[in-house]
Amino acid sequence: MVEVQSSETETCRIQVRPNRSLSRRGLCLTVGLVSSGALLASGFFALQGLWVPLPLAGAELLAFTACMIYVLRRSDQFELIDVGPDRVAVTAGGSGSSTVTDFQRYWLRVELKPGRYASDPRRLTLSSHGREVEVGRFLNENERTTLFGELRRLVRNR
Amino acid sequence: MSTAETTHHDQDDHHDHGPAKGLSRWVFTTNHKDIGTLYLLFSLAMFFVGGAMALVIRAELFQPGLQVVEPDFFNQMTTMHALVMIFGAVMPAFVGLANWLVPMMVGAPDMALPRMNNWSFWILPFAFAMLLSTLFMESGGPAAGWTLYPPLSLQGGDSFAFVIFAIHLMGLSSIMGAINIVATILNMRAPKMNLLRMPLFVWTWLITAFLLIMVMPVLAGAVTMLLTDRYFGTSFFNAAGGGDPVMFQHIFWFFGHPEVYIMILPAFGIVSEIIPTFARKPLFGYVSMVYATASIAFLSFIVWAHHMFTTGMPLGGELFFMYATMVIAVPTGVKVFNWVATMWKGSMTFETPMLFAVGFVILFTIGGFSGLMLAIVPADFQYHDTYFVVAHFHYVLVTGAVFSIMAAAYYWLPKWTGNMYSETLGKWHFWLSVVTVNLLFFPQHFLGLAGMPRRIPDYSVQFAEFNMWSSIGGFAFGLTQLIFLYIVLKASFGKRTEQLPDRVWEGAKGLEWTVATPAPYHTFDEAPDFRDEDVAHGDVAH
Numbered sequence: 002m003v004e005v006q007s008s009e010t011e012t013c014r015i016q017v018r019p020n021r022s023l024s025r026r027g028l029c030l031t032v033g034l035v036s037s038g039a040l041l042a043s044g045f046f047a048l049q050g051l052w053v054p055l056p057l058a059g060a061e062l063l064a065f066t067a068c069m070i071y072v073l074r075r076s077d078q079f080e081l082i083d084v085g086p087d088r089v090a091v092t093a094g095g096s097g098s099s100t101v102t103d104f105q106r107y108w109l110r111v112e113l114k115p116g117r118y119a120s121d122p123r124r125l126t127l128s129s130h131g132r133e134v135e136v137g138r139f140l141n142e143n144e145r146t147t148l149f150g151e152l153r154r155l156v157r158n159r
Numbered sequence: 160m161s162t163a164e165t166t167h168h169d170q171d172d173h174h175d176h177g178p179a180k181g182l183s184r185w186v187f188t189t190n191h192k193d194i195g196t197l198y199l200l201f202s203l204a205m206f207f208v209g210g211a212m213a214l215v216i217r218a219e220l221f222q223p224g225l226q227v228v229e230p231d232f233f234n235q236m237t238t239m240h241a242l243v244m245i246f247g248a249v250m251p252a253f254v255g256l257a258n259w260l261v262p263m264m265v266g267a268p269d270m271a272l273p274r275m276n277n278w279s280f281w282i283l284p285f286a287f288a289m290l291l292s293t294l295f296m297e298s299g300g301p302a303a304g305w306t307l308y309p310p311l312s313l314q315g316g317d318s319f320a321f322v323i324f325a326i327h328l329m330g331l332s333s334i335m336g337a338i339n340i341v342a343t344i345l346n347m348r349a350p351k352m353n354l355l356r357m358p359l360f361v362w363t364w365l366i367t368a369f370l371l372i373m374v375m376p377v378l379a380g381a382v383t384m385l386l387t388d389r390y391f392g393t394s395f396f397n398a399a400g401g402g403d404p405v406m407f408q409h410i411f412w413f414f415g416h417p418e419v420y421i422m423i424l425p426a427f428g429i430v431s432e433i434i435p436t437f438a439r440k441p442l443f444g445y446v447s448m449v450y451a452t453a454s455i456a457f458l459s460f461i462v463w464a465h466h467m468f469t470t471g472m473p474l475g476g477e478l479f480f481m482y483a484t485m486v487i488a489v490p491t492g493v494k495v496f497n498w499v500a501t502m503w504k505g506s507m508t509f510e511t512p513m514l515f516a517v518g519f520v521i522l523f524t525i526g527g528f529s530g531l532m533l534a535i536v537p538a539d540f541q542y543h544d545t546y547f548v549v550a551h552f553h554y555v556l557v558t559g560a561v562f563s564i565m566a567a568a569y570y571w572l573p574k575w576t577g578n579m580y581s582e583t584l585g586k587w588h589f590w591l592s593v594v595t596v597n598l599l600f601f602p603q604h605f606l607g608l609a610g611m612p613r614r615i616p617d618y619s620v621q622f623a624e625f626n627m628w629s630s631i632g633g634f635a636f637g638l639t640q641l642i643f644l645y646i647v648l649k650a651s652f653g654k655r656t657e658q659l660p661d662r663v664w665e666g667a668k669g670l671e672w673t674v675a676t677p678a679p680y681h682t683f684d685e686a687p688d689f690r691d692e693d694v695a696h697g698d699v700a701h
Contacts, residue, residue: 020347020349020350020686021346021347022345022346022347022348022349022350022352023345023346027345031341031345034369035341035369035372035373038369038373038460039372039373039376042373042374042376042377042413042460043376043377043380046377046380046409046410046413049406049409050395050406051380051381051384051395051406051410053380053381053383053384053387053395054376054377054379054380054381054410055380057376057379057380057383058376058377058380060376061334061372061375061376064334064338065338065341065372068272068275068338068339068342069338069341069342071272072271072272072342072346073346076346143684143685144685
């Protein structure tokens, strides 16, 4: 998802993040519901002396939870690109951590570079003074091209 | 401040390229459409393998006496037919449909875990190669019935370990598929598609996936305990060592009854997509359909012992399981009522998918009624282990699950392949299937009521005539399915003669009908703008 919040007077912010329809609360509810059902069933049989399903259910629930957390973390990433009058700040993060890279706007290069191999997607990079940050890795080619145009326009015009 | 917004998903596994060439496309694919196709083709192949086994059974039962196969091989056929049809044909078909349709219906570019999706399919051919290979082993395949009740199942040959391992692999595949479906539906829905705006097929699959995750460890544990009883000297189900064989029945049916709903809930979803399209009306009572599905799923956990009334259980237990089973008729009745109410005063047309859907509603209901009869404890004492039970579950699984899969194949085949099937051949397929399937299974009710036990290769002469009719119906039904095979192959590999519209059926709603026909290799790289008119069930309440 690319969200552009701009104004003639303020800093313009572009937010890039993957689409996500599951909240953390939803994740907890889902894992809780499935775990309680599976553990209740295998626990009941364990009490009857048939204990083998219990560790299998535990292993399955661990795998289920790990997969759900992996999916959520993958869609938890974000990039904020703040284009101000003098500076451009790129904040990249997800899952509670983030890194900020500051650029001097006048020297900033916005480039769309080819991927490492012909079949790889192009890379949208911001660079100046030997530092380079790639943005929009979540995007498809059309969106990346649109973001490239929008960034160039903002960096030039502000 | 102005806001502009475009959306995409977190799947960067595919870029803007088409499928790989050759065999590697299919072996290494992570594309949900490819994997869906693999599942569906695998399931079709298993449908014919399991069907061939059914024909061996019906050939033997054509007349009283032993004519075609030895009794032990007959028992292997009944066991393998069930295992192949349940785990190889019906379940993979529904997973294949989920792979093809769930991402397109929720507006996602792919499944949430594409590589795991590849593994969950490719485990299956190995599992079934192992299972079917037991037929060529010295001791033969499993012959104790698909329920694998001890002590009988423990008295088979050394192929037993292969069967158990194959079942483990099938379970692993199902669990991985279910996790993927839950993650996709919950996390990758298009913006503005909240849970109560999802198509009903997606809802039924979400609930099915929850059921799978909850019961698969129980099956895995049950068969593992059989394995340790056989090879490692444990006595979980060995009465001589202090175990209890009846406990196996409890644990097996605790898995087995939800398994029945795993095989029918997605069918409910399919029919709920098709009937509104050809009735040209929104689905009646969408929200009640969702609650009914959830209720059926819940009730499926508390009715397992109705499969074992004759094992001898306390009267209180019999009453509880009898009434709990009967309660399932309420949400199921809600569904049947809603389908009929959707058709009521609709501008109905009867293309092949609709014929199969209507056939499903009528014939599945017959299977439901015989299920109600079996739920009544004193009646079940008479019906138990007779052909009445065989007739009941074949009405539910063949005219229920299999008919719904065929309805789905006809409904979405043009979207998958870009080719419209021959409506004339489709109608021939439907009408021949309806006539022959009833000829095959309806007489089995009478056989059961007259006392013919199931799983026997020979029988008393009093059952000869109904068995003959049933066998004729069986062979005719089997041959009729060759029409379906021809239709599917022609649509898949035939030359494209016309460009079909995106919305192949005039009354169809839902996001899958907003993409080009045939569906491109990659869909929804950008999340779609989900609008009220795209809500498949027509209920636009927010």
